[in-house]
Amino acid sequence: MPKSLISIHDFSKEEMLHILEMAAKFEQQPAQKLLDGKIIASIFFEPSTRTRLSFETAANRLGARVVGFSDVKNTSVSKGETLKDTITMVANYADLIVMRHPLEGSARYASEIASVPVINAGDGANQHPSQTLLDLYSIQKTQGRLDDIHITMIGDLKYGRTVHSLLQALSLFNARFKFIAPPELQMPDEYKSYLTDRQLAFEEHSDLTGNIADADILYMTRVQRERFQDPIEYEKVKDSYSLKKTMLAGARPNMKILHPLPRVNEIDPDVDDTHHAYYFEQARNGMFVRMAIFAHVLGCA
Ligand code: CP
Numbered sequence: 001m002p003k004s005l006i007s008i009h010d011f012s013k014e015e016m017l018h019i020l021e022m023a024a025k026f027e028q029q030p031a032q033k034l035l036d037g038k039i040i041a042s043i044f045f046e047p048s049t050r051t052r053l054s055f056e057t058a059a060n061r062l063g064a065r066v067v068g069f070s071d072v073k074n075t076s077v078s079k080g081e082t083l084k085d086t087i088t089m090v091a092n093y094a095d096l097i098v099m100r101h102p103l104e105g106s107a108r109y110a111s112e113i114a115s116v117p118v119i120n121a122g123d124g125a126n127q128h129p130s131q132t133l134l135d136l137y138s139i140q141k142t143q144g145r146l147d148d149i150h151i152t153m154i155g156d157l158k159y160g161r162t163v164h165s166l167l168q169a170l171s172l173f174n175a176r177f178k179f180i181a182p183p184e185l186q187m188p189d190e191y192k193s194y195l196t197d198r199q200l201a202f203e204e205h206s207d208l209t210g211n212i213a214d215a216d217i218l219y220m221t222r223v224q225r226e227r228f229q230d231p232i233e234y235e236k237v238k239d240s241y242s243l244k245k246t247m248l249a250g251a252r253p254n255m256k257i258l259h260p261l262p263r264v265n266e267i268d269p270d271v272d273d274t275h276h277a278y279y280f281e282q283a284r285n286g287m288f289v290r291m292a293i294f295a296h297v298l299g300c301a
Contacts, residue, residue, distance in 0.1 A: 003297050004111040004118040008129045008165045013172045015033045015296070020137050022292035022301055023285070026061075027052050030288070032065030034300040041094035042068035043086075044121070045077070046226075050261060050283050051121045051130070056097045058290035062300075067094060070136045087113045096298060102226075103231055117297045125159040125227060130293055132165035133258055134286040135219075141285070142278060143216055146170075152178040152211055154241055155221035155266055157187040162260040163221060177202035182240045184233065185223065208241050213250040218243070218276075220259040220266050238264075245270040258282050 004010065011019070026032065040059040044052050047156035048070070056066045069075050077086060083106060090097055091114040099110055099119040107120035108128070122128040140146050149171060153163045157179055167187075169179065179187045179196065179202060186204065195202050205211050212218065220243060228234040242265050243257070256278040259267060263279070271277050 002117040006107045006111050006120045007127045008169045019133055019292045019296055022136050024289040026288040026291040030061050034295050035062035035064035038064040039094045040064045040066050041090045041097045042066055043099050045072050045245040048100055054292050057287050062291055065272050084113055085219050091115045121269050122143040125161050127165045129165050130290055131162045132169045134289040135166050137285050137289050138282040149175045150214055151175055151217040152215040152257045153219045156185045156223045157181040159224055159227035160184040160221045171198050171200055178210050179204045182237050184237050202274040212281040215255055218257045222264050241266050244268045248276055
C-alpha cells in the first residue's frame with residue numbers, strides 16, 4: 001500500500017523531524033523541480049483557502065501539475081457518485097491525492113481504496129496532519145526547540161481537528177498543556193486520556209486572561225459554525241474568547257500566537273502588529289512544509 005498521511009501517527013517522530021528539516025531547506029531554496037512530470041489531484045469537498053492553495057502552490061513550485069476540484073457541485077458527486085468510485089477514478093489520473101472531506105474517517109477510507117498516496121487535508125473534526133507539521137515547524141522556528149513547550153489551546157477544543165492532531169504530535173516532545181474552552185467545547189476525554197496514559201500534564205480552565213503569562217505558545221481556534229447541528233448552540237458559544245492587545249502585557253517575550261485560520265472574532269486585529277502575532281507567517285510556513293510532505297511521500301527527497 002502506498003505511503004499516505006492520514007493521521008499524525010502515520011509518521012514517526014524521526015519522519016516528522018525529517019519533514020521539518022526538508023521544509024527549512026525548501027524555505028531557503030523554494031525552486032526545486034523534484035516533482036517534474038508528476039500529477040497531484042487536489043480534491044476538496046469542504047471550503048478551504050490556506051490548505052488548498054498552499055498544497056497547490058507547493059506542487060507547482062516542485063514542478064508538478066495540479067488537477068482537481070474545490071466545489072463538488074461541479075463534479076459527478078452531485079449526481080450521486082460515491083466516494084469510493086470518485087477516489088478510484090481520481091487515482092487513475094494522478095500520482096497523489098490531497099483530499100479534504102467533512103466526514104471523519106473519510107481520508108483513511110480513501111487511502112484504503114486508492115492505488116496512490118492520499119494526504120488528509122482535514123476530515124471533519126478528526127485530523128489535519130499537514131497543519132500539525134506546519135504548526136511544529138512554526139513552534140520550532142519561533143522557540144528554537146520543540147521539547148518542553150508550554151502550550152495553551154483556546155476555543156473550540158471539541159471539534160477542532162488541528163488541536164487534536166497537534167496534541168498528539170507534541171506529546172512526543174514532553175509538552176505541558178492548558179486547555180481553555182467553554183464547557184460545551186472542552187477537549188474530548190479520548191485526547192485527555194491520551195495525555196494521561198503518557199504521564200503528560202494538562203490543566204483545564206475557562207478563563208483566558210489569567211492563563212497567558214506562562215505560555216510559550218497561545219494556540220487560538222475558531223468556534224466552527226459548520227460543526228454545529230443547532231444554530232442556537234453555536235450562538236451561545238461563538239464569542240467565548242476574544243484576544244486583545246491589552247491582554248498581552250504580562251506575556252513571556254518569546255510567546256507567539258498561532259491560529260490555523262480563518263479567524264472570526266477570537267483575535268482582535270489590534271493584536272496583528274504585536275511581536276506575539278505569528279499566524280500569517282505560520283500560514284506561509286505551510287507552503288514549505290507541504291513541499292516537504294510531497295517530496296517525502298513520493299520518495300523524491
Ligand atoms: N488552516 C486551514 O485549514 O485553513 P483553510 O480552512 O483555509 O484551509
